[in-house]
Amino acid sequence: MTLPQKQFSTFRLLFSAMTRRQLTLNEFKPYSICVDNYYVNSNTLNGFEKMFGSVDSHPTFIFNAAFPIVLQCIAQSSIPSSLLGLLHLSTEIKQHHQHNWRMPSEVKVTIEDIVSNDKGLNYKIVTQVHQLQKLTLTNTNWLLDKSRNYKKQTKSNKHGDNSHSRQQVSQYDITQKTALRYALVSKDFNPIHLNGWLAKNLGLKTSVMHGMYNAHKVMSLLSKEINKAKNSHVLIEFNRPCFLPNTAILMLEETEQVSDNAVIEYGLYSEDGKERFLKLNFRH
Numbered sequence: 001m002t003l004p005q006k007q008f009s010t011f012r013l014l015f016s017a018m019t020r021r022q023l024t025l026n027e028f029k030p031y032s033i034c035v036d037n038y039y040v041n042s043n044t045l046n047g048f049e050k051m052f053g054s055v056d057s058h059p060t061f062i063f064n065a066a067f068p069i070v071l072q073c074i075a076q077s078s079i080p081s082s083l084l085g086l087l088h089l090s091t092e093i094k095q096h097h098q099h100n101w102r103m104p105s106e107v108k109v110t111i112e113d114i115v116s117n118d119k120g121l122n123y124k125i126v127t128q129v130h131q132l133q134k135l136t137l138t139n140t141n142w143l144l145d146k147s148r149n150y151k152k153q154t155k156s157n158k159h160g161d162n163s164h165s166r167q168q169v170s171q172y173d174i175t176q177k178t179a180l181r182y183a184l185v186s187k188d189f190n191p192i193h194l195n196g197w198l199a200k201n202l203g204l205k206t207s208v209m210h211g212m213y214n215a216h217k218v219m220s221l222l223s224k225e226i227n228k229a230k231n232s233h234v235l236i237e238f239n240r241p242c243f244l245p246n247t248a249i250l251m252l253e254e255t256e257q258v259s260d261n262a263v264i265e266y267g268l269y270s271e272d273g274k275e276r277f278l279k280l281n282f283r284h
Contacts, residue, residue, distance in 0.1 A: 002032040002108060008072050016075040023078040025116055031077045032110040033069070040065045040101050047185035052220040055101050059093045059234055060215050062139045064186050066107050066127045070141075071187075073109040073125075080114075081121055081145040085192055085202040088211040089122065089142040090237045099129065099136040106130040120147040146203055166251040166273075169266070170221045174209050175245045182213040196244075209242040214268055214278055218250055222266070222282070235281045247271040253279075 008016065048055055048064055055061040074083060099105070106129070113124040127139040179193045188210060191198035196206040215236045242248065247270070254265040266280045 002034050002110075004034050004036065005072070007035050007038060007068060008075075013068075013072060013075055016072075017083055020076060021078050022080050025080050025114060025121070028079065028114050030110060030112050031073065032108065033073045033076070034106065034108040035069050035072070036106045037104045038069065038107045039104055041068075044185060044187070045101060048216075051182065051185060052216045053223060056098075057223045058216060058219050059095045059137065059232060060091070060212065060219050060236075061101065062093060062099075062127065062129060062137045063091060063141070063212050063215075065101055065105075066109065066129065066139065067187060069107045069109050070125060070127060073111060077111055079111060079123065081123075084190065085145070086123070086190070087144040087146055087192075087241075088238055089144050090235070091212070091215060092140040092236070093232075093234045094138045095136070095232050096138070097131075097134050097136045099131055103131060105136075118147070119144060119150050121145040148203055166253055166267070169250040169252055171247060171249045171271075172217065173245070173247050174213075174242065176207065178213070179207065179209055179244060182210050186210065186212065188212075204241065205243065207244050209244055209246065211236075211238040211242075211278065214242060214248060215280070217248075218266060218268055218278070218280055221250055233283045237279045239276045239278060242277040248277060249273070 044064055045055060048058075048061060052058060055065075108128045108130075110126045110128075111123060112126050115122040115124070121144070123143045123145070125141045125143065127137075127141075128135060129137045129139075176194075183189050183194060192202055192204055192208055193199075193210050194207060199205075199207045218236075219234075249269045249271060251267045251269060252264070253267050263281060263283045266282070268277045268280070269275065270277070
């Protein structure tokens with residue numbers, strides 16, 4: 001069942017988040033809301049374009065555009081987790097038709113599933129955007145509520161063995177000021193991104209850059225390649241936290257032909273090449 005709604009005010013959103021009831025994992029059922037005649041906030045549009053370029057060249061903008069509705073859905077849900085400290089594991093965007101973010105849209109957000117494993121609780125959240133009675137974009141995100149008891153096992157550097165096959169595309173620096181600027185654009189004020197002390201209290205060694213900032217930045221660096229395709233499919237996996245401050249190196253890793261699709265893989269690495277922050281697969 002999908003609940004039709006209007007977009008919440010900030011006060012109503014906070015009230016819903018503070019008064020919501022948390023159910024157990026066994027009690028969870030998929031939860032969905034839909035907001036019609038939805039316009040993206042002009043500050044979000046303009047701020048995004050100042051940082052990354054035209055929203056029409058960034059399929060990943062769906063994450064920022066629909067983020068208020070995603071929060072509205074989560075704030076009313078009964079998921080068995082706190083709303084703070086959720087980690088972004090992956091985002092997948094399928095562009096079905098061209099979308100104009102300056103026109104009204106219908107946005108549907110569904111918390112489809114929860115998967116429990118040794119790392120914690122994994123949430124599958126699907127956003128569908130319609131315009132002019134057509135499905136234009138689908139965005140599937142996985143978020144992790146990390147268990148405080150989880151201890152990562154030390155592994156050898158699996159990304160270092162294929163360094164000879166990488167080709168550097170670009171690099172850029174990221175600071176705490178970058179995280180604040182992006183938070184103002186995205187409205188994602190999760191304390192793990194903005195305050196090192198709070199991040200440590202939530203199980204991290206210090207503040208970590210928004211995964212979607214790096215996703216948008218990589219997409220902006222690859223905009224010429226992405227614009228070649230009318231309809232595209234982008235899968236971005238967030239492999240390691242990008243702790244602040246940092247220097248990120250974008251590498252072309254692999255290109256192959258799968259059926260009628262060209263599949264191109266990029267990796268975003270730390271300056272020494274030992275940590276991969278994200279992997280991006282783009283196909284068209």
